[in-house]
Amino acid sequence: MTTSQDTSAAVAHFAGRLAFETDVADVHTALAGLDAADAPFTLVDVRSQESWDQGHVPGAVHLPSGKVRLRAEQAIDRDRPVVTYCWGPGCNAATKAALEFAKLGYDVKEMIGGFEYWVREGFAYETKSGPVTPAPDPQAAPLPTH
Numbered sequence: 001m002t003t004s005q006d007t008s009a010a011v012a013h014f015a016g017r018l019a020f021e022t023d024v025a026d027v028h029t030a031l032a033g034l035d036a037a038d039a040p041f042t043l044v045d046v047r048s049q050e051s052w053d054q055g056h057v058p059g060a061v062h063l064p065s066g067k068v069r070l071r072a073e074q075a076i077d078r079d080r081p082v083v084t085y086c087w088g089p090g091c092n093a094a095t096k097a098a099l100e101f102a103k104l105g106y107d108v109k110e111m112i113g114g115f116e117y118w119v120r121e122g123f124a125y126e127t128k129s130g131p132v133t134p135a136p137d138p139q140a141a142p143l144p145t146h
Contacts, residue, residue, distance in 0.1 A: 020109055023113055024118045040081070041080055042076055044097065046064055046084050046085070060085075065093040072100070078104075081107040085118075088116030089117075122134055
């Protein structure tokens, strides 16, 4: 494939995406070994109560996307960056919530891949019944070698 693409446009495009998106591996790395209070951002799960009860990222705050405009200022510290997530790539609730946080003046990013890819990469999560450590999906994460 040959192209005469203006590379400065590509740089602007990809830099813009990285300014407002992160992924599950980067979030996991940033949170590793930290309590929620010590995390560099507030992780916000914007799914329904039922989805939250089925499983959520440890240390996340539950604030359904439809409630962000009404409850963010009471529930989420404005002085900390916010990272939103929803179910997975087929869900845009995290995008909607991130937009609402941005309108309210928060420094916000969206965790692409959502909870689905958190689980698929084998990262531990919490449920209403207790913690779970899933096996990594070989299609989403490298498997350990022995």
